[in-house]
Amino acid sequence: MDRIPILRMGDVLLVTIQVELHDQLAMTLQDDLAARISATSARGVLLDISALEIVDSFIGRMIATISGIASVMDARTVVVGMQPAVAITLVELGLSLPGVLTALDVERGMHLLGITRSGDADHAQ
Amino acid sequence: MDRIPILRMGDVLLVTIQVELHDQLAMTLQDDLAARISATSARGVLLDISALEIVDSFIGRMIATISGIASVMDARTVVVGMQPAVAITLVELGLSLPGVLTALDVERGMHLLGITRSGDADHAQ
Numbered sequence: 038m039d040r041i042p043i044l045r046m047g048d049v050l051l052v053t054i055q056v057e058l059h060d061q062l063a064m065t066l067q068d069d070l071a072a073r074i075s076a077t078s079a080r081g082v083l084l085d086i087s088a089l090e091i092v093d094s095f096i097g098r099m100i101a102t103i104s105g106i107a108s109v110m111d112a113r114t115v116v117v118g119m120q121p122a123v124a125i126t127l128v129e130l131g132l133s134l135p136g137v138l139t140a141l142d143v144e145r146g147m148h149l150l151g152i153t154r155s156g157d158a159d160h161a162q
Numbered sequence: 163m164d165r166i167p168i169l170r171m172g173d174v175l176l177v178t179i180q181v182e183l184h185d186q187l188a189m190t191l192q193d194d195l196a197a198r199i200s201a202t203s204a205r206g207v208l209l210d211i212s213a214l215e216i217v218d219s220f221i222g223r224m225i226a227t228i229s230g231i232a233s234v235m236d237a238r239t240v241v242v243g244m245q246p247a248v249a250i251t252l253v254e255l256g257l258s259l260p261g262v263l264t265a266l267d268v269e270r271g272m273h274l275l276g277i278t279r280s281g282d283a284d285h286a287q
Contacts, residue, residue, distance in 0.1 A: 042178060042212045042243065044268045046171075051268075053167060053178045087167045118167065143169045143176075 040065050043073050048080040049150060050112075051143070055088040063099045070103060074110045081150035082107045083143060087118030097132045104137045113138065117146040165190050168198050174275060175199065175237075176268070178210040188224045195228060199235045206275035207232045208268060212243030222257040229262045238263065242271040 041062065044051040050073055052066070070082065084100060086092065092100075104114040115138045119127075127133065140146035166187065169176040175198055177191070195207065209225060211217065217225075229239040240263040244252075252258065265271035 040213075042180065042210065044176075044178065044210060044212075044243075046268055046272070051169075051176075053169065053180070055167065055178070055180045085167065085169060087169075088165075118169075143171055147171070 050079045051083045053085040082114040085118045115146040173205040175204045176208045180213040207239040210243045240271040
């Protein structure tokens with residue numbers, strides 16, 4: 038596992054995190070994502086963490102960093118799919134992911150971003 | 163890693179395979195996918211294999227099985243994101259994934275399925 042795939046859906050990039058993120062993988066993801074935002078002019082990033090059963094301070098920091106990078110490149114980041122137990126732990130640990138938008142699932146995340154797939158642009162609400 | 167997340171986007175279920183699939187994980191994916199197709203009335207399944215550098219006969223068989231299950235549940239399966247080297251190897255090995263649709267990326271896969279996200283239904287072409 039060298040890198041985490043980044044899927045493009047119109048103006049949105051979708052990243053599904055399934056594996057444990059070690060330092061190098063997290064760095065590669067940040068680099069890849071910045072390059073893809075630049076190459077595709079993406080307006081939003083959906084970070085799906087539904088497969089994660091633990092979100093510690095390292096992952097919390099990585100999410101904040103990715104969100105910050107995307108933000109300065111004019112793309113908004115939404116974290117989707119957080120498991121209930123993860124949400125409880127995050128709040129208990131005081132890791133409240135400041136400045137990061139969250140949504141229950143990919144569809145709500147898309148809705149939050151207010152972005153439709155390319156080709157649907159005429160029908161954007 | 164107990165299970166591979168299945169993301170719902172309107173009428174489509176998206177599965178990104180990032181980890182090596184052992185028997186149990188493949189079985190769980192088949193079960194989960196069948197349950198989700200039933201629960202969500204999904205019309206299509208996108209199987210993203212862009213992270214896979216090797217597709218052997220085991221994975222080829224799993225893809226064919228998933229496609230078969232989805233098919234009898236009235237959902238079409240499209241395999242997307244296949245790396246060039248994987249395509250070459252598949253053909254050289256004679257594993258041509260009969261009956262399985264393929265597309266270059268998620269967007270083309272969506273287009274191939276001819277399915278828009280829910281809420282866009284009025285604008286379907």
